[in-house]
Amino acid sequence: MDVAVIVGSETDKPIAEKTTKILDQLGLTYEVKVYSAHRNPRQLEEYIQKCEAKIFIAIAGLSAHLPGFIASRTDKPVIGVPVNVKLGGLDALLSIVQMPKGVPVACVGIDNGENAAWLAWRILKLKS
Amino acid sequence: MDVAVIVGSETDKPIAEKTTKILDQLGLTYEVKVYSAHRNPRQLEEYIQKCEAKIFIAIAGLSAHLPGFIASRTDKPVIGVPVNVKLGGLDALLSIVQMPKGVPVACVGIDNGENAAWLAWRILKLKS
Amino acid sequence: MDVAVIVGSETDKPIAEKTTKILDQLGLTYEVKVYSAHRNPRQLEEYIQKCEAKIFIAIAGLSAHLPGFIASRTDKPVIGVPVNVKLGGLDALLSIVQMPKGVPVACVGIDNGENAAWLAWRILKLKS
Amino acid sequence: MDVAVIVGSETDKPIAEKTTKILDQLGLTYEVKVYSAHRNPRQLEEYIQKCEAKIFIAIAGLSAHLPGFIASRTDKPVIGVPVNVKLGGLDALLSIVQMPKGVPVACVGIDNGENAAWLAWRILKLKS
Amino acid sequence: MDVAVIVGSETDKPIAEKTTKILDQLGLTYEVKVYSAHRNPRQLEEYIQKCEAKIFIAIAGLSAHLPGFIASRTDKPVIGVPVNVKLGGLDALLSIVQMPKGVPVACVGIDNGENAAWLAWRILKLKS
Amino acid sequence: MDVAVIVGSETDKPIAEKTTKILDQLGLTYEVKVYSAHRNPRQLEEYIQKCEAKIFIAIAGLSAHLPGFIASRTDKPVIGVPVNVKLGGLDALLSIVQMPKGVPVACVGIDNGENAAWLAWRILKLKS
C-alpha cells in the first residue's frame, strides 16, 4: 500500500475524498481510516505501528494534532491537511505546521486534500 | 502530590518557574518534568499513567500539543499554558484551546504560568 | 448543585444547550441563568454570592467579560466558552483567555459548549 | 473634576502619563487611580459611584475589561485605551471595543493615551 | 439637532438604521447623510462646516476613513462604526481606531450601530 | 518633477529615505513633503492641487489615510506605503489597500519604500 489516509473525525471525510480522488487518478493504493489523536490515541498508535503504507496523510481541523501525533511515532513522511472548522482553518494550519524541531510535518493548504495526494505522488516517484 | 507541571522543552522552563512560584506561595505540592509530546511520547505516556498528581499543568509553544496529549490519556483536569515562541503565541494558544469535543483542556493566557497555578488552586480547594 | 451555567445573552443559549446536553449525560446537576456582565452587573454579583454550585460555566461572545467577571468575585473554578458572534469568535476567545495574573479563567474552544461540561466533570471527579 | 483616569495595573502607568500630559496642556482637571476590574472590583465600583468626574478614561491590557466594567456602572462617557502587553495589543483592543449593545465604550488606538485626552476635551467642550 | 449620522455608502444604511432606531428611542434629533470621504470629499467638507449637530456618527467599511476625515475637520466628538464588508470588519476597525495623536475618533464595535447612539446619548447627557 | 513623496509624520521619514535613495539611483526628480491627512488636511489639499509631480508616493502608519486622501483629490496615480508602527503594520496595510471602488491606491509592501520608487519608475517609463 502506498498511502494511509487518516481523518480525525467523520466530519473531515469530504476532505479525504478530495485526496482519494487524486490518489485513484494517479494509480496509488491507499486505505482511509478514522482515528482521533485525542479520542483513540491507543488504537491510532497501534495502527501506525503495524501500517505498511509508505506515507501518511493526516487530515484534521481545530487543534489539529493528528499529523504531529503520527510524525512522532514513525519515521515515514507525514503530510498534514488543515481543515476549516473555525477561524477559517487558521487554528488547524498553525497546529499542523508549527511543529518542534526534529518532528516535521509536511503541511499543505487549508482544505486542500488534493495537494496531499499530489505531494505523496512526488515523494513516491523518487523511490521508483 | 497536588500538581504535575510538564514543560514541552527546556526553553519553556522560565514559564514553569512563574507557575511554581505561585504553587509554592499557595502551599501546593508539585514536581516539574520535561517531556515533549512529539519527541518523548512513550515516556510521557508512562509518566501520565503512573503520576499521582491530581492536576496536570502543561506548558508549551508552537504546535502546542502537550496539554491535549495529556488530556487524551487521563481523566484528570489538564491546564494548558501557551508559550510565545512565534506569532506572539497565537499558534500555541489555538493549538491548546481548540480541542475536539470530549477532550477538554483548560487554557489560560499566553505565557501566563501564574494563572495555571491559581486555577489549580481553585480546583483543589473544591476537593477539600 | 454541581454547575451554574450562565449565558451573557439569550442569543448564546444554543451554546448552553450543547453544555447541558453533556451535563445531563454525565449526571451532573445544574441550572442555566441569563446575566450580562455589562447589563445586569448587580444581579449577577448577587447570584454569584448566593449560588451554591461548585463550578461556574460562563458563555459569552464579543467583549466576553462574563467569565472574568465571575472569576473576580468567587474562588470557585470558572470555565469560559467564547461564542462566535464577530471575527470568527477571536474577540471572545482573547477577552476570556488573556486574564490578568491571579484571576484565572479556564477557557475552552470557540462555541465548544460540550468541552465546558466535560471539563467540569473532570474537576468534580477529583472531589469525589 | 473633569476626568478620572483609571489604570488596570501599575504597569499601565506610562500610558496614563501620555494622557495626563495632554490633559495638563488642555487645562483639564483630573485624578489618576489604579484599580483592576478583576482584582479590586468592589473598590472600583465604590469609586465609580462616588466619583465626580464627568468622563472616565480607562487604560488596560490583555483581557481589558476595565472600560466595560465602568461603562456598565455609570451613564457617563467612558473612553478606553487598549495597552499592548501581548499580541501587539489586539487582545486588549477587541476586549474594549466589541462591547454589547447598550453599554458603549469609546475606544481609541493601541497605547494611544494622548487621544483619550483629546477625545475627553472634545466631549467637555460641548458642555461649555 | 443633536447628531449627524453619516454613512460612507448606500450599502452601509442598514447599520445606520440600527443607530437611528436607538436615537429615536432616546428622543435625540438627527439627520442621516450619505457622503464618501473618498468620492465626495468637498461636499462632505462643506457639510461638516455648516452642520449644526453636536456630535457626528460616521459609519463605514473597508479603508474606513470617514470618521477620521470628519475628526480632522471639526472639534466636535466623532463616533466611528466599523462595518463588516471584508475580513470580518477588521480592516474597518483598524482604519477607524488607530488614529494619529491629536485627532481622536471614538470607535465602537463592528456593525454596532446601536452603541454609537448610546455613546452619543452619554455625551449629550453631560451637557444638560 | 516626476514624483511627490509625502510622509504622514516626521517619524515616517526613514521609510521615505528608502524611496528617495532608489529615485536618485533611477534619475527621477522628486520632492519630499510632510503633511498629515488628519492634522493638515487643508495644506495637503492645496499642495495636491498645485503640485506638478506626475505621481504621488504617500507613506503612512496606523490609520493610514494619507494615500487615500490624495487619491480622492487627484486623478494621478497614487502609491501607498504602509509603515509598521503597531500590529506589525497590518493596520496601515489594510487602511491603504482596502479602498472603495473608484478611488484606487497602488499599495506596496509594509515599510517597503524602495518598491514605491520602483513602481513609479515602471509607470513613468510607459509615458516616455
Next chain:
Amino acid sequence: MDVAVIVGSETDKPIAEKTTKILDQLGLTYEVKVYSAHRNPRQLEEYIQKCEAKIFIAIAGLSAHLPGFIASRTDKPVIGVPVNVKLGGLDALLSIVQMPKGVPVACVGIDNGENAAWLAWRILKLKS
C-alpha cells in the same frame, strides 16, 4: 491594446468581469487570459514576452503568485487583485503585496477588480 487582464484560474473570472466592466466604461482596450503561474508557467512567460499591452492586471487567490510572476518578467506596471478563496483573502493579499525590493506589484483591495481598472486608467492618462 491598453491592458492585459490575467486570471489565475477559471474560478477567478467573476472578479475579472468587475475589471472589464470598468475598462469598457473607460474606453480602454484589453484582453482577458487564464494562465496559472504554477500550472502554466511557460505559456504565461511566453505570453508576457509577446504581449503588447501597456499594463498587466493579475487576479489570483490563495498563494497568489501571479502578479509577482509577471512583475519579475516585465518592466511594465503590474496591478494585483487578491481574491478571497480562503481566510477572507488575507493569504492572497499578503502574497501579492509583500514583494521583495526591486520587483513591485501595485496591490488593490480584496476582490476589488474595479479598482484595478481605475488604477490602470490613472496610469494610462499620464502617458497621453
Next chain:
Amino acid sequence: MDVAVIVGSETDKPIAEKTTKILDQLGLTYEVKVYSAHRNPRQLEEYIQKCEAKIFIAIAGLSAHLPGFIASRTDKPVIGVPVNVKLGGLDALLSIVQMPKGVPVACVGIDNGENAAWLAWRILKLKS
C-alpha cells in the same frame, strides 16, 4: 546529491544554516544556492532543470514565491520554509502553504530550517 537548498536572498542564509547543520548530521549531501524567484527567474529555472538533487528545500520570506516557483517547474518534492521578515512570518507562511491544486509544497514551520532537513531525510529514507 540528495538536497538542493535554495534561499531567496542572502539575508535568509541563517535559516539555511539551520538546515545544513541537520543535513550534515544526517549524512545527506547538498548544495546551497541563492536565487530569487523574482529577481533571477531565468537562472533559477535553468538551475532547477539541470539540478540533480532529489529534493528541493526553498527558504524565503515576505511574498515567499520561491518554493511554489520550484514546484511548478519540477515533479520532485519541494519543501518550503517561511522566514519571519514582517508580520511574524505569517505572510511567508500563507504564501508558501496555500498553493493551488496540483502544485503542492510541503511547508514546515516559520524559521524552522531544521525541520526541512528532517523532512528531507524521511522522504529519502523511503527510497533506500
